[in-house]
Amino acid sequence: MQNRQLPNQRWEIYPEFPAKAQELAIKNNLSPLLTQVILNRGIETEKQVKEFLDPESMDLPDPLEEFSQLGISLELLENAIASREKIVICGDYDADGMTSTALLLRALKWLGAKEVYCDIPDRQKDGYGINQRLVEKFHREGVQLILTVDNGISAYDPIKKAQELGLKVIVTDHHDIPENLPPANAILNPKLLPESSPYSSVAGVGVAYILAVSLAKKLGKSQGLVKQLLELCTLGTIADMVPLKGVNRRWVKRGLQFLPNSDIEGVKALIEVTGINQGKATLKPDDIGFKLGPRINALGRIDEPQIVINLLTTDDIEVGKIQGKRCDEINKRRQQLCEEIQQEAIDWCEKNQIDLQQERVLVIVQPNWHHGVIGIVASRLVERYGVPVFIGTYEEDGENIRGSARGIPEFHVFQALEFCKDLLGKFGGHKAAGGFSLPAKNLPELRSRLREFAHKCLKPEHLKPLLKIDAQADFHQINLDLYRQIDVFHPCDKIENPLPVFWTPNVQVIDQRIVKNEHLKLTLAQNIGSQRTTIKAIAWRWSQYYPLPAKIDIAYRLQENIWNGNTTIEIELLGVRNSTESPSQSPIALVKAEFYHNQKRYTCGLYPNDSLTELRIRNAEGKVLAIPLGKTTGLLGKTREDAREINILQPPFSTLVEAAQIALEKAK
Structure with missing residues (x-):
């Protein structure tokens, strides 16, 4: 597992369709490079292209027609508000769960609920999702209606207990469907819909948004509320990294335009503390994914999630500012923890010389790691080693383990956890990620079982980080106009509509140096005939690959650099391989x-x-x-x-x- 001279990657380059790309380019006044990317996203028909470029043109079905139990949910909530029943929102401690909780808390109070509060499971004490201890606590407190958000679909026993105690339960969740659905009064989950539904990929906050807006419309009180709810929906949807397709694309595109002029004091404070709203008419998903989202997530990971709920529900400017600064401070501590645990994990892997070709999955459990950040570290280890990662740490009693998992495209995390369910306590998740707990004594058997599952679905060639590349570009095509045209792809996500990735062969490395002890800064050149074009590049955390060879193939995204009022386009390196100039490596078609x-x-x-x-x-x-x-x-x-x-x-x-x-x- 030693570092090689170049990143150990597998490149998957989409096939080119120049005639079709040119046709789309002319019709939509775009570069053929970008219409090729549109084709790569599976968008081909005139209707699909129109809806992609203009999500507002989508003809959306009524959610009541799609979610079979939405009507029951609305009736339960309407009756609860009218009867002044005590309602508890049982949320989750990630950004999706906390924005969902804040959204429904705002909405229900707006709509007249007098007895409504929230309770988020304690990450250290409870772990993920509603549990029997919380149900019994709610019963003692006189709760009559439990509303789960971003959890509950796998909580069969706790919800059965709630029903036995006479509590009504509405489950709103978006995680994968277990074998047995919980015995709730109503269940709203997009995974129960056909994949063709425009609502099939909504996040937990998207389900909460549908429920809240539908109830507001039914009660005739949506005026002045929907914009605030959409802002929260946008924050949670992007932070949860669900595909921005269907209704997600429409909502998020609209919400990103609302956020710079937010009506929510806490959102204003967060935007101010990150400094991202410098005259922007609209935000981009990266503004949330890399700046706002982590600050929201940090509280749920290593501090008190209630601070985020207060931040997103307060109407007090000063409270918003205080809580916004608190989020920023905690996020800095979260970043430090991630770096420390990541390095310890890498050191462990190197010391034990794990043969990943043989194991095909990395299972690493160590004491004294913070439960709240190991999921982030798992994602970084997947990027580094290219295999599924199951990472955990011991509970205080030393007899139990709690962990997180992240996968690669050919590996289904939730199915892997189900394959091991007799060894686990609680578990849940979806294709790309999951969470789990287990008795420490079961760890050796878990390693063996996960290895068995991985061997069933992974071939040796899968065990490298996958880099999907959209199109070949020449340096002379890279300019400010092309960068601005990429705006049509927003909102982008990491799953089904990532930012375009281009590649250029036979590039010369003119200059390269390490900056801030970990990043690689380069000047690159491409010669086409007598034409020579140079461009600046950055490769984040690539110091271990220094120096790169004099001639390479590169894969990259475009990025904007603003300095002293001047705007230039640079490239962010994502992949490098030895130059394919040799005909034996990658011949040019006759x-x-x-x-x-x-x-x-x-x-x-x-x-x-x-x-x-x-x-x-x-x-x-x-x-x-x-x-x-x-x-x-x-x-x-x-x-x-x-x-x-x-x-x-x-x-x-x-x-x-x-x-x-x-x-x-x-x-x-």
Whole structure:
């Protein structure tokens, strides 16, 4: 597990469709580079493109038609408000859960609830989600209606206990559906909807927003409320890193425009303490993901989440400012803890010389780590090692472990936890992330079980950090106009609509140096004929790769640099590999073409390969069929290492090859 000279990555470059990209570029007045990115996101039809560029044009169904138990939930809440029943909102201590809690607390008070308060489980004492201790406490306090937010879907026993005690329960959650649904009076969860629903990917705060707005409209009291709720919905949705598609894209795009002129005193204070609102007409997701969100999350991770609830529900300017500064201070402490634990985890991995090719999953448990930040460290270890990470620390009694998990694209975290459920206490999550607890004595068996699960779904070639690359770009195409056009992609997310990633081959490294002991700053150049174009670049936390070779291929995002009133475009390096200038590494096509076959899009080309010429056909998923000319067999796969041999005379390959040959003839 020693560092190599270059990042140990696997590059997945989307196939190019120049004709289709050019057509979209002309219709939408965009660079073909960016319309290629739109195609990469699976957006092809005229209606899809319109809704992507203008989410307000979406024709949304009524949530009452989508969520079968929304009507029951509204009736329960309306009756509770009218009867002055005591309502408790049982939230969660992450940004999604805390914004959800604040949103419903604001809404219910606005709508006339006199007896409503919130209770967030204690991270150290309770762990995630509603539990039996809290249910019994609510019963003693005279609560009549429990409203869970961002949790509850896996809490079968606690909710059963609530029903036995005569408490009504509405579960609002967005986590994966367990085998047995809890016996609540009503359940609102987008995972119960078909994937085609525009509401299928909403976060916990999105479910809370739907419930609150629907209730406000039913009671005729939505005027003046919805904008505030949408601001909170935007904060929680981005911080929870759900896909910004469907209704999420519409809400977040609108909410980002509202936030610079927020009506919520706590949000104003947070924006002020981060300094991000310097004359901006709208915020970007990164403003929340890297600045506002972490400050909200920090309180739930290592301090008291109630401070965030107070911050987001207060109408007092001074209280907002005090709590905003508190969030900033705690976030600095959270950053320090993350750095310390991350380094300890790396040191442990190096000392134990873990063979990740054999293990295929990293399970690391150490004492005295803070429960609240190990999830962040897990994400960083995934980025470093390219394998799923299960990280934990011991409870105070030393007999139990609590942990967090983060996955890679080919590994489903929640399914892995279910595979080990007989070893675990509580657990939950989704494909990319999860949380769990277990008796410490079960740790050896957990390692073995997770290794078994990983071997079922992961191949050796999966065990490198994956870098998905949208399109090849030349340096002369990178300018302020292109950067500003990227605004059409906002709001972006890390899952289904990330910021565009470009790559450029055969780049010269003119200058490179380490800054602040950990980052790499470079000047790069590209020569095309007699034209030479240079550009500045930054590679965050890449000091271990210094110095880079003199000639490299690079993968990167664009970023804006404003200095002394001047704006320039620089690049943020995400990936580097040895230059593909050598024909044996990545030959240039002799001729290329694009074609459709059975209503699917392909690219094809003739490529030199040693002394032969190969016909290569690539589909939209990145699989390539490579056939030496004159041969009747070829290789099919994403890489030659995992490719299988096929007979091209047999259908469906025979007709596919024929269609490619026709397309190449037309392209000559």
